[in-house]
Amino acid sequence: GNSVTQMEGPVTLSEEAFLTINCTYTATGYPSLFWYVQYPGEGLQLLLKATKADDKGSNKGFEATYRKETTSFHLEKGSVQVSDSAVYFCALRGGSARQLTFGSGTQLTVLP
Amino acid sequence: EAGVAQSPRYKIIEKRQSVAFWCNPISGHATLYWYQQILGQGPKLLIQFQNNGVVDDSQLPKDRFSAERLKGVDSTLKIQPAKLEDSAVYLCASSPTLAGGQYNEQFFGPGTRLTVL
Numbered sequence: 001g002n003s004v005t006q007m008e009g010p011v012t013l014s015e016e017a018f019l020t021i022n023c024t025y026t027a028t029g030y031p032s033l034f035w036y037v038q039y040p041g042e043g044l045q046l047l048l049k050a051t052k053a054d055d056k057g058s059n060k061g062f063e064a065t066y067r068k069e070t071t072s073f074h075l076e077k078g079s080v081q082v083s084d085s086a087v088y089f090c091a092l093r094g095g096s097a098r099q100l101t102f103g104s105g106t107q108l109t110v111l112p
Numbered sequence: 113e114a115g116v117a118q119s120p121r122y123k124i125i126e127k128r129q130s131v132a133f134w135c136n137p138i139s140g141h142a143t144l145y146w147y148q149q150i151l152g153q154g155p156k157l158l159i160q161f162q163n164n165g166v167v168d169d170s171q172l173p174k175d176r177f178s179a180e181r182l183k184g185v186d187s188t189l190k191i192q193p194a195k196l197e198d199s200a201v202y203l204c205a206s207s208p209t210l211a212g213g214q215y216n217e218q219f220f221g222p223g224t225r226l227t228v229l
Contacts, residue, residue, distance in 0.1 A: 004154070043116065043203065043220035044155070089154055099145075099168060100218065102154025 002027045002094045006103030013080055013110050021075040021106045023064075023090035031094040033057075033066050033073040038087045038105075047075075047088070080110045114138065116221035118204050124227045130192040133224045137185070137206030143167075145218060146179055146189050147203040155203055161187065162209075194228045201225050 007022040025031065035047040035057070048057030053068035062077045073090060090103040117136040125131050137144050142163050147155035158177065159169040164184040172179070176195070181187040191198055201223040207216035 006154075041222065043222045044205075045220070046217050091154070099157045099160065100155075102156075104152060104154050 002031070002092055002101040004090050004092055004101055004103035006090050007106055008104075010107035010109060013108070015082055015110055015112050016079045017110075019075070019077040019080045019084075019108070021088055021090075021108070023073045023075065023103060025071050025073065025090075025092050027071075027092055027094040027101075029094055031092040033064070034091045034093070034100070035062070035064055035073070035075050036089040036091060036102075038089065040086070044089065080108075082110045082112050084108060085110045116204055116206055116219055118202075118221040118224055120224055121222065122225050122227075124229065125194055126229050127196055128193040130190065131194055131226060132188050132190045133202050133204075133226075135187045135189070135204030135221060137187075137204070138208075138219055140208065141206035141219070142184070142209040143207045143216060144181055144187050145205040145207075146187070147205065149201040149203055149223070151200070158189070191226075194226075196228050199226055199228045 003026045005024050032051045034049045036044040037047045038044045048059040050057040050066035053066055056065045064073050064075045087105045087107050089105045091100045093100050119134050144161045146158045148158050149155040158172045159179045160167040161181045164181050177191055179189045203223045204221045205218040207218045
């Protein structure tokens with residue numbers, strides 16, 4: 001079945017540091033890949049997505065590239081801010097399945 | 113536009129008691145999902161509705177969990193009786209229906225945090 005493996009946290013960075021959160025997946029067919037973010041006290045929000053190999057999703061300075069050869073979708077940001085502190089979830093939607101399969105989440109804390 | 117509403121936000125019960133959660137999706141969204149998020153894990157789909165019909169409930173523990181969406185709008189998820197391992201955040205999400213089977217972004221509510229003692 002489908003599965004998503006995420007870099008374990010928590011991750012603590014200083015403001016303006018470079019961020020990478022690793023995500024790899026196992027799926028049949030050609031899944032779509034997503035990053036969701038959950039700010040404290042709020043629901044999950046879609047951060048970015050990529051629907052086919054070599055696509056790059058981007059939003060709010062975050063980027064992730066769909067790498068089929070390495071089955072990865074790592075999240076990156078060049079300069080994090082305190083307001084980026086949240087839990088980040090990698091997810092996939094495989095083939096004709098309607099459901100999302102989530103990773104376990106990575107807690108990011110950015111210190112001023 | 114109002115988001116997905118859930119209540120209550122927090123609930124503490126003792127094992128073997130019953131509990132119900134309520135969700136009101138974004139207006140016009142035909143698809144509604146209930147997820148269970150255990151601490152330290154990602155959300156796991158429990159049940160998916162399309163209007164008032166069940167699309168997928170393969171991961172719903174039907175001996176104790178039930179859900180309904182009678183009028184195709186809001187929904188309730190019930191646990192009866194609760195077990196210690198049911199302690200989790202229960203998330204509701206909704207999505208619009210698009211033509212052609214394209215991906216419909218899911219919009220999540222803030223969740224209900226359940227603690228079973």
